[in-house]
Amino acid sequence: MNASTPTDTAKGGTCPVIHGGMTSAGTSSTGWWPQALKLEILAQHDTKTNPMGAGFNYREALKSLDIEGLKADMRALMTDSQDWWPADWGHYGGLMIRMAWHSAGSYRIADGRGGGGTGNQRFAPLNSWPDNVSLDKARRLLWPLKKKYGNAVSWADLMILAGTIAYETMGLEPFGFGFGREDIWAPEIDTYWGSETDWLAPSGSEGTRYSGERDLENPLAAVMMGLIYVNPEGVDGNPDPLKTAHDMRVTFARMAMDDEETAALTAGGHTVGKCHGNGDASALGPEPEAAGVEAQGFGWVNPGGTGVGPDAITSGIEGAWTSNPTVFDMGYFDMLFDHEWELAKSPAGAWQWEPVSIAEEDRPLDVADPTRRHNPIMTDADMALKVDPDYRRIMEGFRADPARFKDAFARAWFKLTHRDMGPKARYFGPDVPAEELLWQDPVPQGPTDYDVAALKEWIAGSGLTTRALVSTAWDSARTFRASDMRGGANGSRIRLAPMKDWEGNEPERLGRVIGVLASLADSVGASLADTIVLAGNVAIEQAAAAAGFPIEVPFTPGRGDASAQQTDAESFEPLEPLHDGYRNWLKADFAVSPAELMLDRTQLMGLTAPEMTVLVGGMRVLGTNHGNSELGMFTEREGVLSTDFFVNLVDMGNRWEKMEDGHYAVIDRASGETRWTASELDLTFGANSILRAYGEVYAQDDNQQKFVEDFVAAWTKVMNADRFDLA
Structure with a gap:
């Protein structure tokens, strides 16, 4: 082609890129087979996605961190209001607390996923959840500190520290803080956030997370797709504090919190800051993942008024909870219990509770204009703490003993922000509390000097x-x-x-x-x-x-x-394991296939697809099936660490036939005799093209030693997975 005669690839149809193939809307090479087993969950944090390289050790990098300098800069940041996103009352504390809270608060105890331990709020879907409106601004405010301290502090640690320092600058003595959260570099595709296809879909909608009498689907904790906890306007947006109390109790329990911790966190979280709903919520621009490139990662642009400060919109509720929203005091309790409350609508159209009557001096100041005051507000969750008998008893106890409340909140905040970090051995820094807490799963140091x-x-x-x-x-x-x-x-x-x-x-x-x-x-x-x-x-x-x-x-x-x-x-x-493909066991039938259950278990254990494959092959020939089952034991030499599972799985001298009990017979083609029986999962390792490729490696005559070495390496990884002292 002559360089002087350019080709218009856009019009000529010769663009070298498959159109749409590199976006979420594109059809992948496996998209033709929607039921095919997808192994991506086992490679989501492949080292190829990590820009730090295999040699980077975050715990070693932390040793170079100027922790006191970082905390001093963080304190200064709290009141260094920026024109592009001004701080309410000149203090970013409320925004930073919400960012840290929503980062940590996505944790759920059922599968341990979510939480603030990986910095996953930077990525979809969390960065674009309706409940996380404007937290993109909070993270961008932290960028100068991340830029300055670099590799010595992760985004995950930085975001949680920001919330803790915010409370400290507002008057709370923190219980402590531990560094040690290591960043991920791609979205977490392993986390199931719900089956809904619409944000904030009410519980009566198709595909929502409730069944029966308000039974929340496991492992979910939040009440709606796109929320961190409960709906602040009430169940499905309909105010009813007693019903909201039920949702709070279930949701917080699934986030590892009891009633006292739930009450302390709600009260302490709403002692400072405010809700934003002064304008038309429908006018907000798209979320970060849907915004144009000119937005540079920002979302929810508000065209109303200035779009910031008093004109900001996040939850849609508008107002502060206390008279002094930048001070951690007992004002929340006084406001909640010393006033009667009635339902009202915010300028954005959201349900909120406002006082029937209140003295002018008790009304909080406007975030930008000190000559104006506004009514305080309460959400349906706040009112639940007043009307639910058990929550009210706890709240009255807190009000009577402020020191007890502050200690309870400080401990609950520490738990909220550290629950997904694991044992205390993984914490780093001078502010790690000496006290050992039950929820940290403490283990005493074992002896090492025995024979x-x-x-x-x-x-x-x-x-x-x-x-x-x-x-x-x-x-x-x-x-x-x-x-x-x-x-x-x-x-x-x-x-x-x-x-x-x-x-x-x-x-x-x-x-x-x-x-x-x-x-x-x-x-x-x-x-x-x-x-x-x-x-x-x-x-x-x-x-x-x-x-x-x-x-x-x-x-x-x-x-x-x-x-x-x-x-x-x-x-x-x-x-408690309800299934274990490594031991060929299912306690009951599940809505998903045994192979999908296997992938979920494998990912939680931190194993790769090749490690899963070699472990299954070894466990089968070692005879470790649950209940002494012989399914998948394709060997005549039980107890010998041989490659027999793979050799016989890929041997075309066999054919496979489904039996009445749902298992499969492995039949010798020549004699017609059944040699072995197999589970659906066993045969997946021969039917799935990727897993078969791994299995064929071990079925080769020249890879018997490799199989033993690979099995031992994967086994050792499992046995040492919780040995944080060896890291």
Whole structure:
């Protein structure tokens, strides 16, 4: 082509990019098969998306952080009002608290996902949720500090610190603060936020999250798509404080808070700041993800008046809760209980409660004009604290003892903003509280000076089978969730209630094995937690040797044994496994396929698709199926760490036929005899093209040693997932 005769690719149809193929509206290469298993959930935080590189260690970077300098700059920021987004009453405290609150408040205990531990508020969908209107401005106000302190502080830490420093500058003594939250660099596609296709869809709409008598779908906590907690206007936007109290109790419980913590957080959160609804909410521009490039990541542009300050619109409710919205005091309690309240509409058309009568001097000042005053407001959630008997009792107790309230709020705020960080060992900095809290799942330091070699010999001679040892170690470790760093083998909580009685842990077998291992642990002065893991390692070493590939499974002592007093049994209930594809077990039928359940479990454990594949293949031939099931045990050599699962899965000398019970027969084509039986999940590793590709690697004649080495590496990763002391 002559360079002097340019081609108009836009008009000529020769554009080299598949049109729309790089946007959400584009059709992917797998879009033709909507039921196909999608493995992206296991690669969402691939190192290729991380600009910091594999060598970056955030905890090491934190050691260079000038923490006192950062806190001083953060305090100065609070009152350094910017013309492009002026601070209410000259103080950004309310905005920063809301940003931190909504970052942390997306956490839910059922699967440990959400929360402020990853900085995910920077990405969709959270950056564009209706409940997060204007928080894009809060993050942009923090940019000068992120720019200055750079890699030494993550966005996740910075956002939570901003809320804590805001409270401090308003008069609250914080309970403490821990750095250590590491940023992600892409949206979290693993988190299920609900099935609704519309923001703020009422509960009667198709696909919403309620069934029966206001039963909220698990694992969800928020009452609507696009909200963090409850609807401030009332259930489905209809004011009724008693109904809202029910929603609050359920929602906050699913975020790991009890009634006292719920009351403290609501009261303390509404002691400062204000709601914004002075204008036409329908006139707001699109959210950040839908805005044009000229918006540069901003959303919800308000064309009304100045669009900022007194003209800002977020929730649609308009007004402050107290007379002194930049001071953390007891004014919220006085305002709520010393006045009668009636329903009113904000300028944006939202339901809110306003006082029937109030002295002029008790009305809060305008955010920009000190010559004007406005009525205070309460949301339906605030009124719930007054009319619900249990909440009211707690609130009256707080009002009678301000010191108790401030301590309760400081502790609840600390829990809210640190709940998804995991054990205290992951916290960094001078403000980490010395007190150990039950919700941090404390584990004492275990011994390291015992004779590991002698303990291994005794385990080998204990008479316990490979199946029993590997299953017990796996069950102890599999509860780990990378989402909130809870669970795992450290602490040996598998011997305590409620874990010891979980069906998935096979209580009879578990009790028998624990009894033997506890005796051996006592003999050498080891922790039971270490002994359980070491026992699994011993069994794997024996199985690898039987396959002709002797190998030593890495082991580092130091796990401790948590006591029942150090274990919040109720909070551990959501960790109960109801399915485990690694042990070929489903407690009941689910709405999604066994393979999808497997991917969810695998992602929570922090494993990749190749690691999942090699672990399944190894666990099957080691005979670790739940209940001694023989499904998927494609081997004549149970207990040998062989590649038989993959060899026989891809062997075209077999055919597969569905049986009446829903399982599958693996039939020898030549003889017509059934060689093995399989679950749907087993056959997924041969039917899914990506998983089959992984399986074929291990079925090759030259990769038997690779299989053993890869299995041991993945096994060790699971066993050490909660060893934060090794990081």
